[in-house]
Amino acid sequence: MAPTKTSKSSSATTKPKKEKIFHPQSRKADQLVRKSIRKEKLVGQSTDRKQKNSILADFYGFFYHSLPPEGTLSLDELHNLIANVWLTRFDEELEAERSSRRKGRPKSTKEQKLEELKLRESEQYRTGFEVIDLTHAPTVALFRTWDQKQVAFIDLLRFIKITSTNPQSVVVVKPGKHITIVGAGGGDSNLSKTTTKDAETEGEKDVEMGVDTASSGVSTPSILAEPLERFASTIMTMDEPIS
Template sequence: MSKALSKVTKAVKDKREHKGDFVHPGSRDHKRLNRAAIREQRLRQTQAKRKNARDGEFNRLYFFQDAVKERQLPVFTELEIHELIASFIHRDDDERERLRKERRLGRPPTAKENLLKLRLEKEEGEYRTGFHIPDLSDAENAQRFTTWDGTHGSLPLIKFTRIEKKE
C-alpha cells in the first residue's frame, strides 16, 4: 500500500472509529478511498512500464559490456561494432527456430514466438534508423563502460552513439 493510500485509509479509519468500521458506498470517505486506490494503481502501472523499459535497456548494455570484457583490445572497429549489433539483434534466433519446429503444422505461432518476432522487428527497425549503444570506438569510453557498475545513475559518465545499418 502506498503512503498516500495508507494515509487516507488511516484518516478514514480514525474518523470511523466511534461509528464502527462500515463505510457507506455513496459516502465521501468511500469516494476518497476509491480515488486513492485508483491513484495507487496508476502509479504502480507507470512504475512497471518504466521498469520494463529500463530492463530492456540494461539487458542491451550488459550484452555489450560482456562483449567488451571478453576482448583484449577495448577498441572496436566499425565492422566489429556492426557484427556485435547483428549478434545482439539475432540472439534469440535459435529459440525462435526451436519454437517454430515444435509447433504442429497449421497451428498459429505461440505468444512467446510472437513476442520474439516483434522484438526482432523492433530492434531491426531501430538498427536501420540508428542503434543506440555506448561508443566502443573510443578507448577511454570503452574502459569506462567495462567498469560500469550497472546502475542508472552512472550512465551519464558513458558516451553513447547511434550506429546506422549499412545497406
C-alpha cells in the same frame, strides 16, 4: 495476608474497535476511493519503473560483456557485434519453434513474438541503432567501471547512432556528461574524421563522423569467435520476456 487483586487482561476488557462505515456517496467515502486509486497507481508505476530498469540493465549488460579485454572496438567490429550476435540471439529458438510446428498448423504465440521482435530490431538497425560508443576510448574506460546495476550511470556515457544501410556513417546523439568524456572530445575515437552536422537532436547538436574507407574488407572481430555461452546471461530482449 489478603490476596492481591488481579487485573483483567487488556484483551478481555478492550472491545475490538468497529470499523467506520461511510455512506457510499459521502465526501469521506469519495476521499478514501481516491486515496486507494492513487496508491494502486503509485505501486504500478514503481513496478513498471523497476521492470524497465531491469530490461535496460540487461541490454547494456550485453555490450558491457562484449568489451574487449583491452582497448576499444573498431567501427566494423561494432557493426559485426550488432548484426551477428545481438540481432541473431534468438535465431536458434525461432528455428526450433518453426521445426516443432506441424505442417498446416498456425504459428505459436512464441514464434510470432520472436518474428516480430527480430523484424522490429532489424528495422531499427536499418534506420538507426543507438548504442554506447565502444569505439571511443574515454567512454569505454568509464563503461568498464559500471556496476551493471545502476542504469542512471549509462547517461554519463557517449552514444552514437549507426545504420546497416550506411556502415561508414556515425552520428553522435549523446556526447556524454562525465568530465573524462567531455574533456576528451572526439579525438580518442577510432573514427578518423569528424564534421559538425547542422541538425538538432533533443536540443543537442549531432556530430557526424566518417571513417577511412581505404580498407575495403570488413574484418571479423575477435568477439565473434567467442562461444555464445559467454553472452548467455546478457542476451535478452528489450521487450517483455518471451514465453
